[in-house]
Amino acid sequence: MxxxxxxxxxxxxxxxxxxxxxxxxxxxxxxxxxxxxxxxxxxxxxxxxxxxxxxxxxxxxxxxxxxxxxxxxxxxxxxxxxxxxxxxxxxxPGLIDGHVHHTGPVRTDAPRFGVTTELDMVSNPAVHGPFQQQRRSYAPTANSDLWTAGWWATVPGGWGTDSGQTFPLVEPGTVPAEFVAARRAEGSDHLKLALEDVHLVTQQPIPVLSADQTTQLVAAAKRLGMPAVAHATRQSMARQGLRAGVTGLVHLFSDEVASADTVALARRSGAFVNPTLTLWSALESAANPASNAVVRDPRVAPYISATQRAFLETPWGFERPGLRTVSRNVKILHDAGVPITAGTDSGIPGIAHGVSLLVELELLVRAGLTPREALTAATATPAGVYGFTDRGRxxxxxxxxxxxxxxxxxxxxxxxxxxxxxxxxxxxxxx
Ligand SMILES: [Zn+2]
CATH class of the missing domain: 2.30.40.10 (Urease, subunit C, domain 1)
Known part of the structure; x- marks a missing residue:
C-alpha cells in the first residue's frame, strides 16, 4: 500500500x-x-x-x-x-533556513535545532553528495534536506571572486542562457546572482552584472523553471534585481531606508525578501548580543557542536553597522505585504547551521513581525515561494x-x- x-x-x-x-x-x-x-x-x-x-x-x-x-x-x-x-x-513544522552555505558532507547540525530543510545560496556543487535523492526519500535521516544554488553568477573581479575558489564567471562574451544551463546541469536548483557593486569589506567599487545581464540571466533561469535570487546589500542593486524580475532577494539592503518606489517595485514584482538579520547582527558587532543571548541559553548551549561553536566564535575582523536599517526595511516591506522568509547565511563567520535560525526568528520579531508571522517565515512562506508541496506545514x-x-x-x-x-x-x- x-x-x-x-x-x-x-x-x-x-x-x-x-x-x-x-x-x-x-x-x-x-x-x-x-x-x-x-x-x-x-x-x-x-x-x-x-x-x-x-x-x-x-x-x-x-x-x-x-x-x-x-x-x-x-x-x-x-x-x-x-x-x-x-x-x-x-x-x-520542521523549520526552513532560506539562506545557508553548505560547506561539507555533514548536515546534522541543523536538524538538532529543528531546521530540517536548508536552502544553499552558493557552494561548490562537488561537495553536495546525493542531496537530490535524499530529499525525495522518506527514510529516517539525521541530515537536513538541501536545495542548492551551486556556483553563482558574478563577473570577473566581482563579488565573491576573491573567495579563493575557482568557478565559472559571467564573462563579457558569456551567453546568459548557456551559463544558466551549465549551472542546471551541475545540479543547481536555483540561480543566485551577485548584485554587489561596492565591496562589503573594502568599501571599494567592484565590477557587477549589468542590468541587461541580470535581466537575461533571470529570464533564462525562469525558462528552466529555476527560481532566481539575488544577493544585494545596497538599495540600488536590489532595485536592479527587482526590475529584472528576481524571485527573491536573499539579503535585505542596509545602506538606505526602503523608498516608496522600491516598496512599490517589490510589490509589483511579487518577489520575496530573505533579510538575513543574523548576518547583519554578526557584522555589526563582534559582541553580537542577539546571537549570544541564544547560544548561551542553558536550553541551547549543551546541544551546540564543536563545528557550530567554531563558526559562532569566528569574528569578521571588521564591523559594518546595518542591523537597525535592515530591521526597519523588514518592517516597511512586511507591512506592504512583501513575503518575508527567514534565513541566516550560516556557513560563514559568526553564524552556525541550525541554532542561528533561532536567532533570526528573534530578530524578525524585534523588527516588527509577530511571533506567529516569524514562524510562518520559516515554514509555510518559504515552502510556498519555492514550490515545496511536501513540507512547511x-x-x-x-x-x-x-x-x-x-x-x-x-x-x-x-x-x-x-x-x-x-x-x-x-x-x-x-x-
Ligand atoms: Zn550567503
Missing part, C-alpha cells in the same frame, strides 16, 4: 476527526510489514499545533512511515499507538518533519530555544 492512498484529508477539518480512525488503521497496516523503531507509528497528544499559518490550541498529530497521517483538532486520541505527550508543548500527507517545543513560541518566540524533540521523516533526531 502506498501511504498517499491512506491520506485522504487535505487539511485540518471535521473530516479529519471523522476519518482519523480509518487513517490510523491504514497507517498501522502499512507500518506492520516494515516495522522499525525509527518508523514506528505514533501520536503526539494534547499539543498546541502551529500548522505553518494558524494555531490549533489543542490537538493530536498522528505520524506513520515518514508522514503526517492525521491532524485531529477535536476528538479522542486514536487507540493503539505509541503516545508522545505534548501537554504544555507546541508542535511546529503540519498537514496530513506531508513529510513528518516536526519540532516539539516547550511552551508557546507563537506568543513568545524565545520559547523556541526550548526544543523538546525533533523528527525527520517521522524518525526522532538525536540531539
Amino acid at each position: 502506498c501511504l498517499s492512498h491512506v491520506v485522504p484529508v487535505p487539511k485540518v477539518s471535521r473530516r479529519a476527526v471523522l476519518t482519523a480512525g480509518a487513517v490510523v488503521s491504514g497507517a498501522l497496516a502499512f507500518g506492520a510489514g516494515e516495522a522499525s523503531a525509527a518508523t514506528e507509528a505514533f501520536v503526539i497528544t494534547n499539543v498546541r499545533i502551529f500548522d505553518g499559518k494558524r494555531v490549533i490550541d489543542r490537538g493530536h498529530v498522528v505520524v506513520a512511515a515518514g508522514r503526517i497521517v492525521a491532524v485531529i483538532d477535536r476528538g479522542a486520541v486514536p487507540a493503539g499507538l505509541r503516545v508522545v505527550d505534548g501537554h504544555g508543548k507546541t508542535l511546529l 503540519v498537514k496530513p500527507g506531508l513529510r513528518a518533519d516536526l519540532v516539539l517545543v516547550d511552551g508557546d513560541p507563537t506568543t513568545d518566540i524565545t520559547a523556541l530555544r526550548g526544543i523538546s524533540a525533533v523528527w525527520r521523516n517521522g524518525a526522532p533526531v538525536s540531539r
Whole structure:
C-alpha cells in the first residue's frame, strides 16, 4: 500500500476527526510489514499545533512511515499507538533556513535545532553528495534536506571572486542562457546572482552584472523553471534585481531606508525578501548580543557542536553597522505585504547551521513581525515561494518533519530555544 492512498484529508477539518480512525488503521497496516523503531507509528497528544499559518490550541498529530497521517483538532486520541505527550508543548513544522552555505558532507547540525530543510545560496556543487535523492526519500535521516544554488553568477573581479575558489564567471562574451544551463546541469536548483557593486569589506567599487545581464540571466533561469535570487546589500542593486524580475532577494539592503518606489517595485514584482538579520547582527558587532543571548541559553548551549561553536566564535575582523536599517526595511516591506522568509547565511563567520535560525526568528520579531508571522517565515512562506508541496506545514500527507517545543513560541518566540524533540521523516533526531 502506498501511504498517499491512506491520506485522504487535505487539511485540518471535521473530516479529519471523522476519518482519523480509518487513517490510523491504514497507517498501522502499512507500518506492520516494515516495522522499525525509527518508523514506528505514533501520536503526539494534547499539543498546541502551529500548522505553518494558524494555531490549533489543542490537538493530536498522528505520524506513520515518514508522514503526517492525521491532524485531529477535536476528538479522542486514536487507540493503539505509541503516545508522545505534548501537554504544555507546541508542535511546529520542521523549520526552513532560506539562506545557508553548505560547506561539507555533514548536515546534522541543523536538524538538532529543528531546521530540517536548508536552502544553499552558493557552494561548490562537488561537495553536495546525493542531496537530490535524499530529499525525495522518506527514510529516517539525521541530515537536513538541501536545495542548492551551486556556483553563482558574478563577473570577473566581482563579488565573491576573491573567495579563493575557482568557478565559472559571467564573462563579457558569456551567453546568459548557456551559463544558466551549465549551472542546471551541475545540479543547481536555483540561480543566485551577485548584485554587489561596492565591496562589503573594502568599501571599494567592484565590477557587477549589468542590468541587461541580470535581466537575461533571470529570464533564462525562469525558462528552466529555476527560481532566481539575488544577493544585494545596497538599495540600488536590489532595485536592479527587482526590475529584472528576481524571485527573491536573499539579503535585505542596509545602506538606505526602503523608498516608496522600491516598496512599490517589490510589490509589483511579487518577489520575496530573505533579510538575513543574523548576518547583519554578526557584522555589526563582534559582541553580537542577539546571537549570544541564544547560544548561551542553558536550553541551547549543551546541544551546540564543536563545528557550530567554531563558526559562532569566528569574528569578521571588521564591523559594518546595518542591523537597525535592515530591521526597519523588514518592517516597511512586511507591512506592504512583501513575503518575508527567514534565513541566516550560516556557513560563514559568526553564524552556525541550525541554532542561528533561532536567532533570526528573534530578530524578525524585534523588527516588527509577530511571533506567529516569524514562524510562518520559516515554514509555510518559504515552502510556498519555492514550490515545496511536501513540507512547511503540519498537514496530513506531508513529510513528518516536526519540532516539539516547550511552551508557546507563537506568543513568545524565545520559547523556541526550548526544543523538546525533533523528527525527520517521522524518525526522532538525536540531539
Ligand atoms: Zn550567503
